[in-house]
Each structure stands twice: as C-alpha cells, then as structure tokens.
Amino acid sequence: MTKIVILGGGTGGTLVANRLRRLYSEADAEIVVVDQDDHHVYQPGLLFVPFGLSRVEEIVRPRARQLHSGISFKEGAIESVDIEARLVHLSDDATLPYDVLVLATGAVLAPEETEGLLEAGWMERVFTFYEPESATALEKALRDFKGGRIVVNVIDMPIKCPVAPLEFCFLADWYFTERGIRDKVQLTYATPLDGAFTKPVASKQLGSMLAEKGVELVTEFNTGEVDGANGKLIAYDGTEVQFDLAVVIPLHSGAAYVGRSPGLGDELNFVPTDERTLQSKVAPNIFVIGDAANVPASKAGSVTHFEGETLVENVKGFVAGEALIPGFDGHANCFIESGFHKALLIDFNYDTEPLSGHYPAAIGLPLLKESRLNHLGKLMFQWFYWHSLLPGRDIPGIGSDMPVAGKTQVKKSERSAS
Amino acid sequence: MTTETLNVELNDEGFLVNPKQWNDEIAAELARREGIDDLTDAHWTVIRFMRSEYFEKGTGPTVRILGKTSGVGVRELYKLFPKGPAKVAAKIAGIPKPRGCI
Secondary structure, three states: OOOEEOOOOOOOHHHHHHHHHHOOOOOOOOEEEEOOOEEOOOOOHHHHHHHHHOOOHHHEOOOHHHHOOOOOOOOEEEEEOOOOEEEEEEEOOOEOOEEEEOOOOOEOOHHOOOOOOOOOOEEEEEEEEOHHHHHHHHHHHHHHHEEEEEEEEEEEOEEOOOHHHHHHHHHHHHHHHHHHHHHHEEEEEOOOOOOOOOOHHHHHHHHHHHOOEEEEEEOOOOOEEEOOOEEEEEEEEEEEEEEOOEEEOOOOEEEHHHHOOOOOOOOOEEEOOOOOEEEEEOOEEEOOHHEEEOOOOOOOOHHHHHHHHHHHHOOOOOOOHOOOOOOOOOOEEEEEEEEOOOEEEEEEEOOOOOOOEEEOOOOEEEOOOEEEEHHHHHHHHHHHHHHHHHOOEEEEEEEOOOOOEEEEEOHHHHOOOO | OHHHHOOOOOOOOOOOOOOHHHHHOHHHHHHHOOOOOOHHHHHHHHHOOOOOOHHHHOOOHHHHHHHHHHOOOOOHHHOOOOHHHHHHHHOOOOOOOOOOOO
C-alpha cells in the first residue's frame, strides 16, 4: 500500500487527490489531504466582492466536501516536513509518514514585508482584495467613496493571477460609471513592470485598454513604503503616488512551514520544482502543484488545473519505478473581466506568449479581444470549478496542452525574449 | 568606448549576449553607460552575487531576493543602482535580464 500525503486542500490538492483516488484502488493507495481549515475559497470570485457582484459566502465551500469518498481529510496546521525521514509534522505533534508527498499549499500574502502597509489606514483607506476579509471591507469603502484618487498597486511579482489587478481597474471604471461619479474618480495603476503586463503583445493591448478607460498607468514603480496617514505610496527611488484610497496587492511567499523545513524551499518559501515533470528538485518522492512551486508559469488556477494531468501521471510513474514524462508546457488560460459585461481571454505557455485569434480553435472564444461571450465564460467558470475542475475531470474541448490552431502568429521580432 | 571597443556583443536592451565573455573592465564600462562612474566594494558584492546566482540557478535574482540573500538591503540596493537594482546590476554583471515573473 502506497501512502500518499497531500498538503493543501485548495485547487491543486483537491483535484490531485480526486484524480489519484480514481487511479488507485483503496487497497493500493491511502490518500490523506491536510489543510489548516475547512474553507475552500473560489479565489477568482474575490475580484467581484469589492464591487458587490459577489459575496464571500457565495464563493466558500467546505474543503472536505470537494474530496471524493476514500480520501481522508485532516484539519490541522503543518509544522514542517522532514525530507529524510519522510514525515510530515503537524502543529499538534501528530506525524504523518508518507511514501509520496504532494505539496499544494499555494502562496500566502506577506503584507508585513512592506513598510507601513499594515499600519495607519490599513482596512480604512488601504485594502487588498486578495483575501476575503479585506475584499469585504473594500466593498463598503467603495460604496462610501464619493470621489478622489484610487491607486491600484502591485508591490512586486510573483502574485497570484497577475491579470486580477488590471481587472480590478477595468471593473472600477465600470462601477463608478454606473454610479454616475466616474468624472470625480481618478484611477491609477502603479506597477513595478515596464508595462501593463509581462508579455509584449498582451501588455500593449491591456495598456491601451487602460488608456481608453482613463486609467493612468505608472510603470517601474517599486513601492518601498505605504504611508496611509498621508495617503501616499513612496517608491524606493523617492517618487510618490498620492491616493485617497489604495488597493494594494501585497508581496507573496510560499507557506511558512516550507521555510521551517530544512532543504525544502527557496528564499521566498516556494519549492524548487522541475517545470515539465512537476517533481520537486529537493526529493524524488515529493511533487509540487500550483502556486507552491517555483516554476516560471503564472500562479493561477488554470495553470494548476493543466498541471494536474502531468503530476498524477508522474506520481504513478514514480510509484511504478518508471521514467517521468516532461508533460507540462506551462499552459495558462485566463479570462480578463473588462467591465460593462465584457471580458477578454488570454492563452499562453512557457514558449508562446498570449496571441490574438480564437480559442480553442478557429471557431471559439475570441482571444485578446473584449467580448460578451468571454464575460459569460468567466461567469460560467465558477460552475466548472466546483463540478468539473476540482473533481479532476477534463473540461470538454479544453486539453492540458496549449492549442495553436486559431491563433494569429506574430513576427519573431515582436516576440517576448523570455 | 563603443560596443566594438568593448569587443563583446550586446542585445537590443544592452545586455551581454554571452555571460561568459565578461571581466571587470567590461563591467566598469557597462556601469558607466548606466551612469555609475565608480563601482564601490558594495557594487562589486552585488555584481558578483548576481553572477554566482545566475550560473547556479539559470536566472538572476529579483530585487526582493537580492535584499534577502545578498547581504545588501533593498534600500541600499536602490542607492547603489537607482534605476532598478535587479535589472541594472544584471546588466553590469553581464548576465541576462532577470526572467520577469509571469
């Protein structure tokens, strides 16, 4: 009997547990999922909470209920992993031995790493929408907002769902237009990147959308301090951005137990992982899915979903003593809500940046272009998340590999260097 | 001094094409082009750290990781390389632009 322990009962942990349970009979493998609480948050839904389009209770479900029968769920905080002894230590002194360990503990917010962020004005005029409590407080603050400057600031990469802060800007433009006070609200997007986004073609398109919607773009802004009392962000080079209300995306790290486990994580507590096989580089019997890994892919649910197939295939290969497959191509696929009941769709992988065209083939959803169909796709996605993605099923017509049919190729000279 | 007199190939953004073709003189010239006339010991600490990280991990560190691991804090890094520590120090260190997070 193979003992498989999965740390984290979010998107990655749940879909891997369910896929593995289908693969192995209960006589062949024991599967345990550990998480510190029983609240599974549909994280893409957090974006809609500040605008009153969704409430936190609508996007949270019990973790245990998303796991198929034959999977044990253990609620408890993780103290550390002992790689040599193949043991997980929990905070209550319990230990879980494993043959195979799957790390799916995601990324956590590290607002304490930015000077002043948790001080004067936090949750009064400085918020984030990346966690339920602050997203809810921000909903009230936006409702009470009568006019002034709102700045949306990404402190530094990597962050979960890198398009979400842009979507926030687009939705804020729509929200204040609907309320009839758009002319009294200045919107500013301050980013450490040299453009709206990391990938050239998408960056250009998203940059011009910000301009069309009257959102000021401040690039290469490296926030050193948040001064909530005086309403300003101060960059390391001394430049300042004034605000009446700030929506800050804090620094992200891997989970704290990674840092407490000798040899497990990097400087930011992410786990060094092979970007194609998803086997960790720290031990052959440790695999990593989703935001917990240091792979150069977006920290996004779609990436986690597409990783599932390769990861499960490679756990199976490892247990059977076979060679692993370099199956994951870095595929990411994101709906970008652009306000006024429209959305864009982008689709890319390690080697190909987001392009225009249609998805998944020549007839399909328009890529890199606003449409009502994409907005409906985004809304429908929550249903797919609970009913198809978490159970570990493939979504019809959507394979793990990035499709190329239906995409407009760009000249080599316009491509991203990375 | 021109690229020809440096005798190394630079890409469109001014990064060395071959990180192995690098020495202290090239670093000093690349620094001058970035407006840094004198490389202090602190500059060299960061530059050599960038290179060792690159050859070990395949990409240069970000500012945040530099601040945590190089022994030079983030504020100090910005004083040394005001136009952006990770990018400018990578350029002077002769390694590719740190792979932007996606």
